[in-house]
Amino acid sequence: MPISIRENEPLARYTTFKIGGPARFFIPTKSEEDIIEAVRFAASQNLPYIFLGGGTNTLVSDEGYRGVVIRNEDRTVSFNGPLVYASAGAILAVMVHEAVQRGLSGMEWAFGVPGTVGGAVRGNAGAFGLSTYESIYRVRVLQPDSYRVRMLDRDELTWGYRDSIFKHNPLIILAAEFMFTPIDIEQCKTNLELYLARKKESQPLGKECAGCVFKNPHIQSFPKDVSLPIEFFQKEYVPAGWLVEQVNLKHHVIGGATISGKHGNFFLNANHATAADVVQLITLAKERVYEKFGVTLEEEIVYLGF
Numbered sequence: 001m002p003i004s005i006r007e008n009e010p011l012a013r014y015t016t017f018k019i020g021g022p023a024r025f026f027i028p029t030k031s032e033e034d035i036i037e038a039v040r041f042a043a044s045q046n047l048p049y050i051f052l053g054g055g056t057n058t059l060v061s062d063e064g065y066r067g068v069v070i071r072n073e074d075r076t077v078s079f080n081g082p083l084v085y086a087s088a089g090a091i092l093a094v095m096v097h098e099a100v101q102r103g104l105s106g107m108e109w110a111f112g113v114p115g116t117v118g119g120a121v122r123g124n125a126g127a128f129g130l131s132t133y134e135s136i137y138r139v140r141v142l143q144p145d146s147y148r149v150r151m152l153d154r155d156e157l158t159w160g161y162r163d164s165i166f167k168h169n170p171l172i173i174l175a176a177e178f179m180f181t182p183i184d185i186e187q188c189k190t191n192l193e194l195y196l197a198r199k200k201e202s203q204p205l206g207k208e209c210a211g212c213v214f215k216n217p218h219i220q221s222f223p224k225d226v227s228l229p230i231e232f233f234q235k236e237y238v239p240a241g242w243l244v245e246q247v248n249l250k251h252h253v254i255g256g257a258t259i260s261g262k263h264g265n266f267f268l269n270a271n272h273a274t275a276a277d278v279v280q281l282i283t284l285a286k287e288r289v290y291e292k293f294g295v296t297l298e299e300e301i302v303y304l305g306f
C-alpha cells in the first residue's frame with residue numbers, strides 16, 4: 001500500500017500539550033518500508049522531516065512546521081524469553097505492561113511515562129533514578145543517507161541524562177530490543193504499582209502537558225556561593241520543579257497556560273493555550289531562576305517549528 005501523505009494536517013491533536021499549528025506534510029507509517037518511502041518523499045521535496053513519536057515531549061509552534069512530520073504507527077511488541085522487541089511506534093506503557101504481566105522486570109518505572117518506545121530511546125526517558133538505556137540490548141536503525149537498516153549493539157550506543165546518540169545524529173530509530181530480568185510476576189506488578197503511586201502523588205498525570213519542561217540542572221552548574229539543600233548535593237542534580245517553586249511561579253498563568261501547583265516542572269495547557277503562551281511562561285521561569293540562582297534552565301522538551 002502506498003503511504004498516505006496529508007497536507008496541512010493540524011498537529012495539536014498529535015501532541016499531549018494539544019497545542020500547535022499544521023504540518024506542511026504529515027505521513028503516518030505502519031512499516032519500515034513506509035518509513036523509507038516517507039523519508040524519500042521529504043528528500044524529493046527538499047524538506048526537512050521529523051518523527052513525532054507520541055508527541056509527549058514536544059511543543060509545536062502556533063505556525064506549525066514547514067516540513068514533513070512522520071508518525072510511526074507500527075505498535076508491534078513481541079517477546080522472546082527475557083528479550084522484548086518493540087517497534088519505535090509501540091506505546092511505551094503497553095510494552096511495559098505486557099512485560100510485567102510476564103514477570104519481566106526492568107522498566108516498571110516507565111508505566112506512567114506517556115509516549116512511544118522511539119521517543120523514550122531518543123530522549124533516554126527515565127524516572128526514580130532509572131532510565132531507558134539500562135534495559136536496552138540493541139537498537140534497529142535506518143541510515144537516512146543510504147537507506148540502510150542495521151542493528152546497533154548496546155556498546156555502540158552512547159547516552160546520558162535525558163540524552164542519547166540519537167539526539168546528535170540523523171539515524172532513525174526503527175525499533176529497540178530490551179533485555180529484562182525474569183522475576184516473580186506478583187513482585188513485578190507490585191513494583192509497577194509502587195512507581196505509579198509515587199508518580200500520581202507528585203505529578204499532574206493525565207493533564208494536557210508535556211511532562212517535565214526542563215532538565216534538572218547538575219549541581220556543578222550553580223555558582224559556588226548559592227546555598228542549596230544538602231540532599232541535592234547527594235543526588236548531584238537540583239530539581240527544576242523545586243527551583244520554579246522557589247521563585248514563586250507555581251500556579252502562575254499566562255494566557256491559557258499555567259504552571260502546575262502540584263509540580264513546578266509541569267506546564268499545563270489549562271485553557272486553550274497557544275504555544276506563544278507556553279513560551280512566555282518558559283522564558284519567565286528561566287529569567288526568574290537565573291536571577292535567584294545564577295543557573296540557566298535547559299529545556300527537556302523539544303521545540304518544533306520555531
Ligand code: EPU
Nearest residue numbers: 127128129202211212214215216239241242245262263264
Ligand atoms: N519538588 C519541589 N517542588 C516541586 C517539584 C519538586 O519542591 O514543584 C521537590 C520534591 O519535593 C522532591 C524533589 O523536588 O524533593 C524531586 O521531585 P520529584 O521526585 O518530583 O522529581 P523531579 O526531579 O522533579 C524527576 C524527573 C521526572 C521523573 C521524576 C520521578 C527530570 C527533569 N524529571 O523529576 O521525569 O518522573 O524524577 O522520579 O529529570 C520527565 O522527564 O518528563 C519527568 C517527568
